[in-house]
Amino acid sequence: MSRWSAEPLRIALAPGEAALLNPRGTRVLTTHARSAASLLPLLDEALSDPAWHSRRAEVVLSQHFVRHVLTPPPGKALRRNEEAALVAASLREIYGDEATHWRVKVHSQPPQYGLLGAAVDESFAQELDALLARHGFRDVSIRPLASIAAQHLPKQFEGWWALVEQGWLGLFGGANGVWQHLAGQPVDADWITALPDLIEREAAWSTLPAMPAVWIQALGVGAVSTPVSDNARWQMLPCDSQVRGALALAGI
Secondary structure (H helix, E strand, O other), rough: OOOOOOEEEEEEEOOOOEEEEEEEEEEEEEEOOOOOOOHHHHHHOOOOOOOOOOEEEEEEEEEEEEOEOOOOOOOOOOOOHHHHHHHHHHHHHHHHHHHHHEEEEEEOOOOOOEEEEEEEEHHHHHHHHHHHHHHHOOOEEEEEHHHHHHHHHOOOOOOEEEEOOEEEEEEEEEEEEEEEEEEEEEEEOOOHHHHHEEEEEEEEHHHHHOOOOEEEEEEEOOOOOOOOOOOOOEEEOOOOOOOOOOOHHOOO
């Protein structure tokens, strides 16, 4: 048995890229296709190499493959299945019947606030589970990028968090230990210039401070400077600007 077999394999999936990371090295797989399902054949072939064998796999999903929602406040404590039902109902209101076929995860919050939910296509998740099981992985976690990246925020976080990867920007607003606002949209290489206007627009719909702290977490997009704007207190979370694309998500 390899001395590395107890170490988890970190897998990151993003449009057109799958990245593998373990203590022995890295590998990036690419395709011209952009869907999550298109990455599975590449991953299946790569995992036949014993260099990537392990009992544990930690899969990080790009924001492109995840749908987030903040529900209305339930107003009372809910059981876990009731929380999942509320998140699923909120997703269906936005995305229609398509959301019926999604796997839902819930971040619980006090009942006077909404629940934060994340969803991924159920058929894709099942195929990924089955693929990893065929390659000997017995302990598998599949998590949205945001749920992992949020661990790098300050403990007393209050303000806005811009989570940026290639082609997508997620914007989360929080205070007093709870998430109160979220938004997300496709972006191009000029996203940092547009960020102040985006925050100003979203702030008009929130109760967060008018002059907030904004934490920027830019993964796999190269070096980033804070915006030239005085409508917020800008902070940069540490990142390796030399690591690009899905490999940056794997290393978060």
